[in-house]
Structures are given as C-alpha cells and as structure tokens.
Amino acid sequence: MQKGSLYSHIESKADLLWEVAREGAEAFHAALDGVADDGPVVERIRAALRAHLRVVAEQLDVATVFIREWRYLEGERRDVFLAERRRYEERFRSLFREGRERGELRTDLDDGAAALVALSSVNWAYTWLRPGAKTDELADRFTGLLLDGMRGYSSR
Amino acid sequence: MQKGSLYSHIESKADLLWEVAREGAEAFHAALDGVADDGPVVERIRAALRAHLRVVAEQLDVATVFIREWRYLEGERRDVFLAERRRYEERFRSLFREGRERGELRTDLDDGAAALVALSSVNWAYTWLRPGAKTDELADRFTGLLLDGMRGYSSR
DNA sequence: TCCTGGACCGAACGATCGTTAGGGTGATGG
C-alpha cells in the first residue's frame, strides 16, 4: 500500500495514533481481566505479570503505543489516555495492597513502590524482548524475585 | 542559536548523537566508579542505584541517549556503544553475584534476573522522573523492595 | 446490466529536517 492510500481508512495521523492507543489500553486491561479476582494474591500477581508480558510479545504494535508512543497524543486525548493508564497501574497496586491487607504479603509493604517496580520490569522488558521469547517463564522469574527478594529466605 | 550554526561545532547529526552517547556511557560508568568496591554488598547495591538515578536526574540529556536514543546509532558505533552498555549491566550483575557468593544475598539468587529487575526499575524511572525529585530516597525504596521482597520478612 | 462505493494508485502540495555556503560580528594576540 502507498502512503496516500492510508487516508481512505483514517482521517489523520493523530487519529490513527489515538485509535491504536485505545486498542492498547483495551488489550492490557483485557489481559488483566483474565486474572482471577480471588485466590492467593501471589498467584494473581504471577498471572498479572504473565498477562502483561504476553500482550507485549503478541501485540507489539499496540503495546508500543501504550508503553511509549502515547506521549505524542495531544490535548484531551492525552488526558483520557493517561487516566486509562493510571487506572491500569492502580489495578496492579490494588493487587499488592490486597496482599498486604490479607497478610499474604509483608504487612509493611510499600504497595506503591511494589507496583512501580513490577511494572517497570515488564515495561522495560518491552525494550529488549525479542519476538518468540518465553514470556511466561520471564514473568515467573520476575515474580519470584519480587516476592522473595534477594536477601535471606522468605518465611514461606 | 539557529540550526545552521550548530554545524560549526559538529560534522553531522549522527556524529553529535555518537558524542552524546559516549558522554552518557562515561557518566554512568563514572557514577559506578564512585561506588566502593568493598564493604557490605547490600550497601554497595544501594549506592549503585543511587548513583544511576542521580545521573538520570542531573544529566537528563546524556541519560536520554544512553537509555533510549542510542538505538539510532549506526554501524560500528552501535556495536561499540552496545559493548559499553553491556559492560555497565555486567558491573551490576557482578555486584549481585558477589553478594550471593559471599552469602550476603540468597545463595540461590538468579543474579542475571536481579540485575535486570534493578536496572529496569531505574531505567524505567527515566520515563516518569520529574526534575527535582528526591532520587536518593527513590533509589532506597527500590533497594529495600528488591532486597527484602514482598513476601514475609527477611532473615536480617 | 449498470451503478455505487470502497480500496488503492500516482502525483503533487506545503512544511519540516539535515546540511551547506557565504557573510557578519567581536574578542584576542602579534
């Protein structure tokens, strides 16, 4: 297809970015929806990281916009997108909060930092992940490290 | 300054990118050089994360290239840069390896994953960090979380 | 059968980008 032909499908480049950004938000939220909302928090965290990395690996185009290119959205669209993005992060955070409140995670856990580090790991993975990588195993390595830490042994 | 005037200082845009990329590598390696090479590994990890985040906050331009824009380097320069970058990551990894070997960290620690998650946190921070943030405190929150994990309590 | 509408092409537009060339300024040192 020639570049001009694209314009029988879209109105403008900005519109296209907006569409893909919404697709991205939808994909990541849908992936999180697939995570059970009961059962051991630890397993739900593992499932959430797996789900996120799976979207990155299987829908690289929309993931690119959701993770990086959204910054070029303008005006109200930017705000709407950012709200959707913050909601996504909040869903992760509430996972950690729930784990703390239930006593399945440390009672002094900083759930904000926890969500930040977890999402940093999977978002940064976007940077270097090669198509065809075993994302579930990678997610599990992240989960293991984040849960039990590097020092000493857990009280599991 | 007008865009044309720039060319009395540089040869080409690619040359400028290459210069800044090297400055970036130098800045991050120099920051790591400031971390003691003996003493408790835990404290050295904390210092390394602090050092990295400090470069991000105080030299945002070179950090941008070191973290993100290096991908537009071409040919041999790209290879040279990538070697320097891998060496940087390796310096982090060897910190964790040493901690494991000395028994200051878990003996079953996956030091590759540990370095990856630690660097993911600070590199992703580049994305959202606002100038004027308290980077040392942020680095310490990362350190605490990574060392002790989210589950149970450390054997500290 | 013809008509319509959608998908794509080809060519062109204005704007921006990386770069070059030529010229002007002002401080410095012989």
Added chain:
DNA sequence: CCATCACCCTAACGATCGTTCGGTCCAGGA
C-alpha cells in the same frame, strides 16, 4: 592597528513527511 579566529546568522538546497486530490479497479446490490 590589523589579522585572525571562533562563533553565529541568513538563505537556500534536496529529501522526507503528512496530506490532498483525481483517477482506476473491482465487488456487490439494485
């Protein structure tokens, strides 16, 4: 006092980008 040099400007170039427009091709419905 003048030559030099670093530094910056203005103007223009070719290339690329986002977009428009007129036209061609083809499938489906009337």
